[in-house]
Amino acid sequence: xxxxxxxxxxxxxxxxxxxxxxxxxxxxxxxxxxxxxxxxxxxxxxxxxxxxxxxxxxxxxxxxxxxxxxxxxxxxxxxxxxxxxxxxxxxxxxxxxxxxxxxxxxxxxxxxxxxxxxxxxxxxxxxxxxxxxxxxxxxxxxxxxxxxxxxxxxxxxxxxxxxxxxxxxxxxxxxxxxxxxxxxxxxxxxxxxxxxxxxxxxxxxxxxxxxxxxxxxxxxxxxxxxxxxxxxxxxxxxxxxxxxxxxxxxxxxxxxxxxxxxxxxxxxxxxxxxxxxxxxxxxxxxxxxxxxxxxxxxxxxxxxxxxxxxxxxxxxxxxxxxxxxxxxxxxxxxxxxxxxxxxxxxxxxxxxxxxxxxxxxxxxxxxxxxxxxxxxxxxxxxxxxxxxxxxxxxxxxxxxxxxxx
Amino acid sequence: xxxxxxxxxxxxxxxxxxxxxxxxxxxxxxxxxxxxxxxxxxxxxxxxxxxxxxxxxxxxxxxxxxxxxxxxxxxxxxxxxxxxxxxxxxxxxxxxxxxxxxxxxxxxxxxxxxxxxxxxxxxxxxxxxxxxxxxxxxxxxxxxxxxxxxxxxxxxxxxxxxxxxxxxxxxxxxxxxxxxxxxxxxxxxxxxxxxxxxxxxxxxxxxxxxxxxxxxxxxxxxxxxxxxxxxxxxxxxxxxxxxxxxxxxxxxxxxxxxxxxxxxxxxxxxxxxxxxx
Numbered sequence: 001x002x003x004x005x006x007x008x009x010x011x012x013x014x015x016x017x018x019x020x021x022x023x024x025x026x027x028x029x030x031x032x033x034x035x036x037x038x039x040x041x042x043x044x045x046x047x048x049x050x051x052x053x054x055x056x057x058x059x060x061x062x063x064x065x066x067x068x069x070x071x072x073x074x075x076x077x078x079x080x081x082x083x084x085x086x087x088x089x090x091x092x093x094x095x096x097x098x099x100x101x102x103x104x105x106x107x108x109x110x111x112x113x114x115x116x117x118x119x120x121x122x123x124x125x126x127x128x129x130x131x132x133x134x135x136x137x138x139x140x141x142x143x144x145x146x147x148x149x150x151x152x153x154x155x156x157x158x159x160x161x162x163x164x165x166x167x168x169x170x171x172x173x174x175x176x177x178x179x180x181x182x183x184x185x186x187x188x189x190x191x192x193x194x195x196x197x198x199x200x201x202x203x204x205x206x207x208x209x210x211x212x213x214x215x216x217x218x219x220x221x222x223x224x225x226x227x228x229x230x231x232x233x234x235x236x237x238x239x240x241x242x243x244x245x246x247x248x249x250x251x252x253x254x255x256x257x258x259x260x261x262x263x264x265x266x267x268x269x270x271x272x273x274x275x276x277x278x279x280x281x282x283x284x285x286x287x288x289x290x291x292x293x294x295x296x297x298x299x300x301x302x303x304x305x306x307x308x309x310x311x312x313x314x315x316x317x318x319x320x321x322x323x324x325x326x327x328x329x330x331x332x333x334x335x336x337x338x339x340x341x342x343x344x345x346x347x348x349x350x351x352x353x354x355x356x357x358x359x360x361x362x363x364x365x366x367x368x369x370x371x372x373x374x375x376x377x378x379x380x381x382x383x384x385x386x387x388x389x390x391x392x393x394x395x396x397x398x399x400x401x402x403x404x405x
Numbered sequence: 406x407x408x409x410x411x412x413x414x415x416x417x418x419x420x421x422x423x424x425x426x427x428x429x430x431x432x433x434x435x436x437x438x439x440x441x442x443x444x445x446x447x448x449x450x451x452x453x454x455x456x457x458x459x460x461x462x463x464x465x466x467x468x469x470x471x472x473x474x475x476x477x478x479x480x481x482x483x484x485x486x487x488x489x490x491x492x493x494x495x496x497x498x499x500x501x502x503x504x505x506x507x508x509x510x511x512x513x514x515x516x517x518x519x520x521x522x523x524x525x526x527x528x529x530x531x532x533x534x535x536x537x538x539x540x541x542x543x544x545x546x547x548x549x550x551x552x553x554x555x556x557x558x559x560x561x562x563x564x565x566x567x568x569x570x571x572x573x574x575x576x577x578x579x580x581x582x583x584x585x586x587x588x589x590x591x592x593x594x595x596x597x598x599x600x601x602x603x604x605x606x607x608x609x610x611x612x613x614x615x616x617x618x619x620x621x622x623x624x625x626x627x628x629x630x631x632x633x634x635x636x637x638x639x640x641x642x643x644x645x646x647x648x649x650x651x652x653x654x655x656x657x658x659x660x661x662x663x664x665x666x667x668x669x670x671x672x673x674x675x676x677x678x679x680x681x682x
C-alpha cells in the first residue's frame with residue numbers, strides 16, 4: 001500500500017462529521033435541526049472553562065476519577081510475557097466507563113435547556129449511567145431497551161428503575177440494542193421540543209461520534225500520565241473491547257499519534273465469525289449506512305441489517321463507531337475478534353487470578369491479551385481497558401456454565 | 406414532461422389535489438403487491454408511493470414497521486422492488502411511482518447501478534428518509550443527473566433559514582411531514598397544515614404534498630383543500646394487514662385495500678367542489 005499517511009490521526013472528523021468516508025449525518029429532516037443545535041452547543045461548551053470545571057468536579061467527586069492504572073501481577077506472571085496493566089474504569093460509579101460520557105451529555109442537555117433525557121441501552125450499563133446522572137440533575141429519563149436484553153440483564157433494569165428512570169421494553173425487530181436505538185430515535189423525532197438523546201457509544205450522526213469520543217478520552221489522558229509515573233515510558237500495546245467502540249476510542253485516541261504504540265480493538269465473534277452468529281462488524285461486515293452514520297455493518301446482499309450475536313449484550317450491535325471504521329481502513333488500529341467461549345474463559349480466569357470479576361465486554365479484551373501477551377517480551381507493556389465490572393453478568397455466566405443461582 | 410409534472414399539471418386543470426397512496430413493496434408477497442399496485446390507479450390513486458422494505462425503518466410507526474418485516478419475510482429485496490415497478494409499467498405508462506425508503510439497501514446495491522435500474526424500470530422519484538440536504542452528494546444530485554426526481558421532506562422543525570437549504574435541490578414535489586413524529590401516529594390540526602402550506606408556497610413553486618397522520622377520507626379531503634397532494638400510508642397498510650390470515654394474503658386483501666383507496670379518492674375529489682361552486 002502506498003496510501004499517504006496523515007500528519008495526525010487525531011484531526012477527524014471534518015466539518016461535516018466525516019472520518020475519511022465514514023461518519024456523516026444520515027438522519028431524517030425532523031432531526032437535522034436538532035443535531036445541528038447539539039453540534040453548535042457542544043462547540044460552545046467545549047470552549048467554556050465553566051463547562052470543563054463542572055466536568056472535572058463531577059468526574060472527581062461523583063464518578064470517582066481518576067480510575068487507577070493497576071499492574072496485574074499474578075496475571076502477568078501466569079501469562080509469562082508482557083506486563084499487563086488494567087485501566088480500571090470498572091471502578092467508576094455505576095460500574096463502567098459509560099458514565100464519563102453520560103455526564104458530559106447531560107451537562108450539555110442542561111446548558112441547552114432540555115428538560116427530558118432519553119437513551120438506548122444494550123447491556124444496561126449506559127442506561128444505568130444515564131439514569132444516575134439524570135437523577136443527579138433531577139431530569140426525567142426514559143431508557144429504551146430490547147426485550148431480549150431486559151430478560152438477560154434484570155439487575156440493571158431494576159437499578160435504572162430504582163434511580164427513577166422509566167425503562168421501555170422494545171419489542172420491534174430483533175429486540176436488542178439496534179432496535180432500542182431505532183425506538184429512541186422514534187421518540188426523539190416525536191419529542192423534539194424538550195428532549196435530549198444521550199447516545200451511549202461513539203456512533204450515530206455527527207457530532208455524537210466526536211462528542212462521545214471526547215468525553216471518553218479522559219481514559220487515555222489519565223492512562224498516559226499514570227503509565228509515565230509508573231514506568232517512565234509509554235506502553236507498547238493498548239487493548240480494548242469494541243461494541244460501538246467508545247471505551248476503546250477513549251483509551252486509544254490520546255495515543256493515536258504515538259505511532260510506535262500498537263492498538264488492538266476486540267470485536268465479539270459470538271459463536272465464531274464463520275458461523276454467522278457474531279457481532280464483528282469490521283471482521284465480518286462491510287460499509288453501509290445505519291443510525292445516522294456510514295460505517296461497517298453486518299448486512300446481507302440486499303443491504304438488510306443482520307442481527308448481531310454475542311453473549312455480551314453490550315457488544316451485541318451490528319455496527320461500530322465510524323472512527324473505528326476509519327482507523328481500520330487506514331490500518332492504524334488492528335481489529336481482532338474473540339468468541340463467547342474465549343470470553344467466558346477469560347472472565348473466570350481474571351476472577352480467580354486477580355479477584356476481579358470483569359464485565360463480559362472487557363472479558364473479550366482480556367481473552368485477546370491472554371493470546372498475545374505470552375509471545376511478547378517481559379519488558380513490553382500492555383494496557384487493557386477494564387471498562388466494566390461483571391456484577392451484571394453473573395446470571396448470564398452462571399447459565400452459560402450450567403449453574404443455577 | 407415527467408410523469409410527475411404531467412400529473413400535477415392535469416390535476417391543476419381539474420382543480421383538485423392528488424391522492425398519493427403508500428404501500429410497502431412486496432407486502433405481504435410479490436404477487437399480491439403487484440395486483441394491488443395494478444389496482445391502485447383505477448381505485449383513484451394519482452401517484453403511487455412504494456416503500457422499499459428495510460429491516461430498520463427508523464421513521465416509521467408500528468404499522469409500517471410490520472409491513473416492512475412482512476415483505477422481507479416474503480423474500481422481498483430492492484432488486485425485486487425494481488422488477489415490481491417494471492411489471493407495473495408494462496400495463497401503466499402514466500401513473501407516477503415514487504420509491505420511499507432508507508438509504509442502506511441502495512448504498513448496498515451501489516448508487517450508479519440502482520439509478521440505472523430504477524430509471525429503466527420506470528421509477529419517477531425518490532424519497533429517502535435518512536438522506537437530509539447535508540448529504541446531497543450521496544444520491545440526490547446523482548439521481549437528478551439520471552433523470553429521477555429527488556423529493557425532499559420538510560418538517561415542522563425546518564425553520565425559514567433551513568428551508569432554503571432543503572429546497573435547493575428538491576424536484577418533483579415537496580413532501581410536508583405534518584407532525585414531528587413517526588408515520589401512523591399523531592395528526593396535525595387543519596389550521597397547522599394550512600399555515601405550513603402557505604409558508605411553503607412562499608418558498609417554492611413546486612407542488613406541495615402533505616402526509617403523516619392522515620387516516621380518513623374526511624382528513625384526506627381537508628388536506629386536499631389546501632395542498633396539491635394528500636399522502637395516506639398507515640391507514641392503507643393497516644387495512645391490508647387486517648385482511649391477512651397468519652400474515653398471508655387472502656382473497657379479500659386486494660379488494661379491501663382498494664375499497665379504502667376508493668373512499669379516500671372520493672374524499673379528495675369532492676374536497677374543492679364546495680369551495681369553487
